Amino acid sequence: MTFQVNGEEHRVAASPTHTLLEVLREELDLTGTKHGCELGHCGACTVLLDGAPVLSCLLLAVEAQDAAITTVEGLAHDNTLHPLQLAFAERGAAQCGYCTPGFLISGAALLERNPSPSRDEIKAALAGNLCRCTGYTKIIEAMELAAERMREAERVSAGA
Amino acid sequence: MRVIGTSIPKIDSYTKVTGAARYADDLKLPRMAFGRILRSPHPHAIVKRVDTSRARAHPGVLDVITGTDLPHRYGIMPTTQDETAFAIDRVRYVGEPVAAVCAVDEETAEEALDLIEVDYEPLPAIGSIEEALAHPENRIHDDTKRGNIMKEVHLNFGDLDEGFAEADLVREDTYFFEGTTHAPMEEHACVADAAADGKVTLWTSTQTPHYVHREVAKVLGIRLSRLRVIVPPVGGGFGGKCEPFAHDFAACLFALRHGRPVKFTLSREEVFYCHRGRHPVKMILKTGVKSDGAITAVHLQTFLDGGGYASYGLATVYYTGALLTVTYNIPRYKFDGMRLYTNKPPCGPKRGHGSTQPRYAFECQLDKIAEQLGLDPAAYRKQLAIAPYSTTVNGLRVTTCGLKECVDRVVEASGWDERHGQMPPGRGLGIAISSYVTGAGKAIYWNDMPHSGVIVKIDRGGGVAVLCGSADIGQGSDTMLATVVAEELGIDVLDIRVYAGDTDLTPVDLGSYSSRVTFMAGNAARRAALALRAQLFEAAGALLDAPADQLAAADGCIFVANDPARSITFVEAAQKAEAEHGTLSAVGSYAPPKLGGEFKGAGVGISPAYSYTAAVAEVTVDPETHDLKVDRLWVAHDCGRALNPTLVAGQIEGSAYMGFGEAVLEEQVFRKGLHKIPSLLEYKLPTIYDTPEIVAMHVETHDPEGPYGAKEAGEGPLNPVIPAIANAVYAASGARVDSTPITPDKIQRALKERQRGASPPRQAPSKEVVATR
Numbered sequence: 001m002t003f004q005v006n007g008e009e010h011r012v013a014a015s016p017t018h019t020l021l022e023v024l025r026e027e028l029d030l031t032g033t034k035h036g037c038e039l040g041h042c043g044a045c046t047v048l049l050d051g052a053p054v055l056s057c058l059l060l061a062v063e064a065q066d067a068a069i070t071t072v073e074g075l076a077h078d079n080t081l082h083p084l085q086l087a088f089a090e091r092g093a094a095q096c097g098y099c100t101p102g103f104l105i106s107g108a109a110l111l112e113r114n115p116s117p118s119r120d121e122i123k124a125a126l127a128g129n130l131c132r133c134t135g136y137t138k139i140i141e142a143m144e145l146a147a148e149r150m151r152e153a154e155r156v157s158a159g160a
Numbered sequence: 161m162r163v164i165g166t167s168i169p170k171i172d173s174y175t176k177v178t179g180a181a182r183y184a185d186d187l188k189l190p191r192m193a194f195g196r197i198l199r200s201p202h203p204h205a206i207v208k209r210v211d212t213s214r215a216r217a218h219p220g221v222l223d224v225i226t227g228t229d230l231p232h233r234y235g236i237m238p239t240t241q242d243e244t245a246f247a248i249d250r251v252r253y254v255g256e257p258v259a260a261v262c263a264v265d266e267e268t269a270e271e272a273l274d275l276i277e278v279d280y281e282p283l284p285a286i287g288s289i290e291e292a293l294a295h296p297e298n299r300i301h302d303d304t305k306r307g308n309i310m311k312e313v314h315l316n317f318g319d320l321d322e323g324f325a326e327a328d329l330v331r332e333d334t335y336f337f338e339g340t341t342h343a344p345m346e347e348h349a350c351v352a353d354a355a356a357d358g359k360v361t362l363w364t365s366t367q368t369p370h371y372v373h374r375e376v377a378k379v380l381g382i383r384l385s386r387l388r389v390i391v392p393p394v395g396g397g398f399g400g401k402c403e404p405f406a407h408d409f410a411a412c413l414f415a416l417r418h419g420r421p422v423k424f425t426l427s428r429e430e431v432f433y434c435h436r437g438r439h440p441v442k443m444i445l446k447t448g449v450k451s452d453g454a455i456t457a458v459h460l461q462t463f464l465d466g467g468g469y470a471s472y473g474l475a476t477v478y479y480t481g482a483l484l485t486v487t488y489n490i491p492r493y494k495f496d497g498m499r500l501y502t503n504k505p506p507c508g509p510k511r512g513h514g515s516t517q518p519r520y521a522f523e524c525q526l527d528k529i530a531e532q533l534g535l536d537p538a539a540y541r542k543q544l545a546i547a548p549y550s551t552t553v554n555g556l557r558v559t560t561c562g563l564k565e566c567v568d569r570v571v572e573a574s575g576w577d578e579r580h581g582q583m584p585p586g587r588g589l590g591i592a593i594s595s596y597v598t599g600a601g602k603a604i605y606w607n608d609m610p611h612s613g614v615i616v617k618i619d620r621g622g623g624v625a626v627l628c629g630s631a632d633i634g635q636g637s638d639t640m641l642a643t644v645v646a647e648e649l650g651i652d653v654l655d656i657r658v659y660a661g662d663t664d665l666t667p668v669d670l671g672s673y674s675s676r677v678t679f680m681a682g683n684a685a686r687r688a689a690l691a692l693r694a695q696l697f698e699a700a701g702a703l704l705d706a707p708a709d710q711l712a713a714a715d716g717c718i719f720v721a722n723d724p725a726r727s728i729t730f731v732e733a734a735q736k737a738e739a740e741h742g743t744l745s746a747v748g749s750y751a752p753p754k755l756g757g758e759f760k761g762a763g764v765g766i767s768p769a770y771s772y773t774a775a776v777a778e779v780t781v782d783p784e785t786h787d788l789k790v791d792r793l794w795v796a797h798d799c800g801r802a803l804n805p806t807l808v809a810g811q812i813e814g815s816a817y818m819g820f821g822e823a824v825l826e827e828q829v830f831r832k833g834l835h836k837i838p839s840l841l842e843y844k845l846p847t848i849y850d851t852p853e854i855v856a857m858h859v860e861t862h863d864p865e866g867p868y869g870a871k872e873a874g875e876g877p878l879n880p881v882i883p884a885i886a887n888a889v890y891a892a893s894g895a896r897v898d899s900t901p902i903t904p905d906k907i908q909r910a911l912k913e914r915q916r917g918a919s920p921p922r923q924a925p926s927k928e929v930v931a932t933r
């Protein structure tokens with residue numbers, strides 16, 4: 001099978017029964033994508049498929065063959081963090097960090113389509129991701145900080 | 161202070177936001193094999209026969225082990241060693257490990273589980289505290305002294321009869337706190353590897369590498385020196401990863417037998433069976449007060465539903481009594497506790513260990529007392545608050561105490577004075593307070609060695625390594641260590657690398673439990689750093705021609721404090737010091753002072769410092785449907801000095817969230833011994849939608865023994881949230897719900913009872929049961 005992951009093409013020989021999560025973690029060694037249930041309940045395994053968040057534990061790898069897949073490893077560019085990653089670090093939104101890749105992917109997808117999300121829109125976008133450490137407070141703060149910085153950067157680059 | 165008290169990002173943030181952090185299940189080694197565990201489908205049964213021959217013959221299977229392969233008993237508490245790695249002749253809960261398979265891949269191992277034949281002879285199962293007491297003949301463990309009683313505790317401080325006789329009002333209420341589980345987002349996982357020389361390395365997701373080291377070596381029958389335990393980043397613990405588990409033992413044994421790495425990763429369902437979570441506790445609480453509200457006596461009886469094994473239960477049962485006295489002036493106190501074996505996954509420590517349940521009961525009862533006496537619940541709590549630097553009736557030494565300030569903060573922030581009792585029907589505010597240990601005063605196994613050790617070494621290039629046996633489970637202990645050392649050596653946190661949780665390389669730290677790490681490892685790190693700083697200052701003093709005691713360190717320089725222009729770099733000082741003293745390293749260690757009374761049981765509850773918390777909850781209860789919504793939580797916490805305010809706020813918020821979940825949603829419940837809801841969908845972890853807005857506030861006191869004045873923040877803030885919500889539900893609806901979780905149907909039932917004028921149903925064991933004591 002052939003996959004486009006984070007802009008790179010990968011060929012793997014995997015069993016057709018394997019999920020995208022398994023192929024990412026076990027065949028491609030992209031262990032940034034986590035699992036908390038493998039039943040679609042926790043959101044730790046969220047990745048982007050053509051820009052839309054999906055639960056990689058529920059998707060057979062074969063179904064993802066033609067799509068552009070983005071995992072947490074693909075959020076930073078050339079070791080420059082995505083503003084949301086930076087905001088998570090600064091605001092303490094990653095405690096144990098295990099849910100973090102899933103939140104970052106869901107959150108980045110929201111900011112991509114909605115640069116000024118309201119609190120409710122943030123909650124709606126992150127409702128499928130469970131976090132056991134933070135009480136979500138710092139995650140929401142980090143989302144708002146990143147959104148603000150991204151808008152500011154947009155303004156600056158539009159003005160330039 | 162340059163670094164202490166500032167909110168630097170956690171030093172592991174960058175690996176965590178990029179997906180680079182490698183948790184136990186992310187580890188991959190050449191030739192790695194995979195293990196799976198067969199678990200009991202029965203809550204209680206004799207294991208008559210285990211036949212592994214078909215599983216062994218399955219292609220790709222390397223090995224199968226059963227209970228007899230690892231027969232040594234173990235248990236986290238030295239006096240309650242009642243478990244074996246795998247069941248030998250009896251299973252005591254659904255999910256108990258019976259056998260393990262090692263195979264070339266996970267699927268093959270899973271297939272082979274189906275090929276193991278086990279003959280069980282089911283035994284009558286005990287499902288509750290009442291059944292455990294009513295059926296002593298159905299013994300779960302043969303060596304208990306009496307029926308299914310695992311441990312009984314009776315402590316008496318002062319003349320209770322006199323206290324109740326003096327009282328103007330005596331209330332006796334019964335409460336039930338339902339069991340809950342930790343549900344860390346990371347399922348337990350481990351990898352073990354062994355070389356032909358018999359040395360084993362175990363990477364495991366644990367909060368307590370030192371205890372795992374001891375127990376795993378014991379069960380394997382190898383010397384401690386041949387086992388190395390390494391803690392990768394841990395994806396949450398909350399108390400659930402404080403002991404070794406079957407997968408740890410099995411991975412090591414398979415690795416030793418086959419000379420190759422072996423990985424186990426549990427499924428979410430298995431995590432529910434590992435459990436070691438919050439004990440269900442029934443409480444009978446009798447309190448006497450004078451007409452002005454002053455407490456004259458308290459009698460607390462607790463009954464703990466322990467599950468199939470002891471785990472930390474010996475400590476838990478003591479904890480249900482020990483900390484009730486740390487918040488208010490209680491002149492006379494009697495505590496009777498009892499932990500029972502039942503046929504359910506073993507309970508153990510969960511955030512707030514054993515203190516959460518009685519705190520809920522006490523704060524709910526105090527709300528009733530305040531109402532009966534016509535006192536404002538917030539002012540009343542301040543009136544009762546224990547004074548700083550006092551000793552409780554059960555001999556606990558209290559140092560700093562910011563309890564009154566905590567109450568003031570939540571009262572002010574929530575608008576309590578204007579709003580309490582003035583809100584429209586269906587809405588209400590409730591308040592509660594609590595206290596928690598900053599580290600247990602005794603190790604799990606009593607000894608005279610330090611509770612925490614740190615090594616700091618300086619490279620001649622100026623890089624600093626900090627080595628400590630602590631386990632960062634997300635709370636930020638690695639960052640705390642780096643912060644302390646950066647402060648003392650006057651260097652950038654980025655010049656420091658922390659190596660933690662490696663039993664070969666790092667000195668012992670007892671682990672991330674009982675909110676001990678900042679206080680204990682922080683003190684040890686500070687001592688090590690100060691020892692090194694003395695060497696650096698001596699060397700720098702020679703170069704700067706100034707006495708060492710007039711130097712200071714900051715911004716990567718060492719300089720004359722009152723003449724900062726006379727300065728050399730940290731690297732220059734380090735090289736000069738290395739030339740003088742040889743390789744630069746220093747150790748620091750910390751052990752708590754000797755504390756507590758002389759009675760049996762005095763070792764539980766003692767702590768070098770106590771944190772204090774107050775919480776106000778605002779709730780809405782729909783008058784028709786009784787749907788309950790927690791709108792907002794204000795939590796003010798006395799953590800001593802906040803070494804990193806953002807991380808402290810994160811601990812308060814996370815604790816408040818977890819308390820909220822336990823108050824209204826979560827329950828670990830069983831039907832005929834089967835876990836009703838072993839999945840993240842049905843075990844209702846609060847989502848981002850459910851979770852109320854949480855306003856976290858710190859009240860800073862300066863603890864004389866904590867590093868820079870710090871106390872704990874990781875557990876204490878959970879405790880008052882649950883009774884604050886319960887009390888708010890009463891204010892909003894008039895329903896007193898004396899059991900958790902507080903659900904719409906219970907609110908409705910309580911209101912019906914109230915209309916009928918009946919007293920609420922008793923939740924505690926029947927009179928006969930109580931009389932048997």
Ligand code: FES
Binds near residue numbers: 035036043
């Ligand atoms: S692992 Fe996919 S939703 Fe939990």
Ligand code: FES
Binds near residue numbers: 094095131345395396
């Ligand atoms: S940070 Fe630990 S689960 Fe979210």
